[in-house]
Amino acid sequence: MSPQGADLATQRGTARQQRFASSVRAGSRVTPERARSHNRVLVLQELYRSEGLSRADLARAVGLTRVTISDLVADLIADGLVIELGLRSDARPGKPATLLDINRKGFAVIALDLSYDNLFRGVVTDLDGTVLHREHADVTGITGTDAIDAVAALLDRLVAAAKAPVLGVGVGSPGIVDDAGTVLSAPNLGWADVPLQAALAERSELPVLVANDANAAALAERTFGGAHEDAILVRVGRGVGAGLIVGGRLVRGAHSAAGELGHVVVGTDGGDVCACGKSGCLETWLAIPRLQARLEAADDADTRRAALAAAGERLGISLAPVVGALNLGEVVLSGPLDLLDGSLLESAAETIRSRTMADSHGGPAVRMTTLGRDIVVLGAAVMVLTGQLGVF
């Protein structure tokens, strides 16, 4: 399944993972060693986004000399991260190039999505984000430490299913998650100040990264969905959450609570009472249960469409100041297609346009995600790729 490099990696195990991590960790002073790590990452990045490059291609792309690139590539090949594909076939003058690629199948990434109702989902992917294996666990009624155990058990099954050395574990969790991967608050799971990242890292002896589900989804959309450098991803489900990408980077917020849009009050005309105590929160307009209730109460198609459009309008009203203040280039929605993709989306787009300064570019693109239900696990995988390899 995995070539020599991967086996090598398996032998050395955790130490190797740490080394990858340290090669990326940001810091202040630059020693020659750090400089080389940085250049290593640049080579990996180039290889990641366009496979089939030669050493000479890399030298041109990265800006280092062929000599240095050869040296770096030799390191990466020795580590099992890069493989030679063979000679380039096209007819050009000169010595034929040896094509390289990241060892895409030589490592596995494990990604978990804890944001579904009563269900934990997990996948094993390769370095491309291709899903190789799926597992899930029913967690109806399970909260607190039992839920932590359920995550750990699911992780164990995924590790057992992985057929290549595991590069790391990414987790998208509901609630507010801080930089250290501690879930500060996730009411549905009964979690408060749960150090999920540390707990899973200790039990699995793998690098683990935990983040909020909507934030993870935003990363996925940025990496695999082609989202703009300045974009917001809004996830509509039992609640409403968002992830923001500003200048190509995920926004964390003053208290790690960036994207918590669900309980922002929309409009100046009241609204339903929310679970949080306020009236007119975005969730009261947009959350799927409320939306479905309103649709069931509707008699005909027009009324239903009006209900969806009203929800979309509320979304647009709350997003307009964000789009204006950040000058966002794109708004992406994630959630049930049958409800979101249609009147709701169109109404939201129109509302945003009519309430912001339609600069010469005609306002932001507003669209559904193309990543479907895997968006959170894909984002969790991106977290691992970024954290362990520095890719993206």
Added chain:
Amino acid sequence: MSPQGADLATQRGTARQQRFASSVRAGSRVTPERARSHNRVLVLQELYRSEGLSRADLARAVGLTRVTISDLVADLIADGLVIELGLRSDARPGKPATLLDINRKGFAVIALDLSYDNLFRGVVTDLDGTVLHREHADVTGITGTDAIDAVAALLDRLVAAAKAPVLGVGVGSPGIVDDAGTVLSAPNLGWADVPLQAALAERSELPVLVANDANAAALAERTFGGAHEDAILVRVGRGVGAGLIVGGRLVRGAHSAAGELGHVVVGTDGGDVCACGKSGCLETWLAIPRLQARLEAADDADTRRAALAAAGERLGISLAPVVGALNLGEVVLSGPLDLLDGSLLESAAETIRSRTMADSHGGPAVRMTTLGRDIVVLGAAVMVLTGQLGVF
């Protein structure tokens, strides 16, 4: 006025400025030379924020060895950027330390504020942002290329007034300004696609940086006003603009238009017609001329206070989604104290709190700036310090 290093810098002139600039410019590959530039900047940063450090102190703070720090400091002293202050006086065992500092009075920064009504303001500061000299130019009725000439003339006067080598020129301009310092649109000055930065750089042969006035103000608030790492600065004047700091960095936006909040529609209950054609824009509620008109129409103090509170509420309504989405830690207002600081500010703060999820931290701090009318020129100076020295 300026010590030997400064004279030296004067002689070599522009070439030196370029060198400073190149030492900061971001890039991809890391060569040893780039690494050293980076470390140079780290030393400067440490010295900038706490004067009176020894080489050994720097070594501890930056993480490099004393040997390397000594070498870097020797370079910086040779360049005139750092000076020795003398021996440390306090009684400690060991050889007394030689204290160092950035040559704070040895260089000047020129900063311009083009955002006033019919007035261009400019200052000369030292590296601390202390204003040493002021100039202004009445530009009533002056627009287009005449306005560009007026800026250049004001800049010439400031250069002539500077008593130390000029490190660079920062300009805070109204309108939308792109990364290259081109004013894409500034209706009041009759500017569209005016390459102000390039024009001034060519005429003055100095490094020039142009940015939007509210964005510059946000930088000033972050650097000199102690603003939070995630904050928004709202500037209320003839129009309404904002600058956002996210993760400690200024947000530019998809089309360089971040912070353009003035023409975002507020609320769902209509409002006055705006110059832009829409109704209920934030400017129609908050801009100073409109606000003053409403106050003059009011009969008694209570009505006036209510008008101010209403304006503050509208500001809060439009900021709430931004505060929630970005999880901002602070909201800072800049503008006429007599109008903003009071009912308006309190109402805005209360509205933001009541419309966002009052996380465990009680919502963002909401306050006036302490930097007064110099906020934009100070921000322009910060741009120069950041761009030329990498400080902050």
Added chain:
DNA sequence: GTTTGATTGTTAGTAACCTTTACTAACGAA
């Protein structure tokens, strides 16, 4: 008064890194 220990800053030598220069290998075109 002397010794001891601590701190600062410098000198000398070393290891790591990237570059320049020069080379071989391999290929198409004339």
Added chain:
DNA sequence: TTCGTTAGTAAAGGTTACTAACAATCAAAC
């Protein structure tokens, strides 16, 4: 076959930061 081009490698050189060692200097303990 020769020429020009491209890919990759090898050797030498310069820059960078590190370790080790040292002199200068001072407080505090003896």
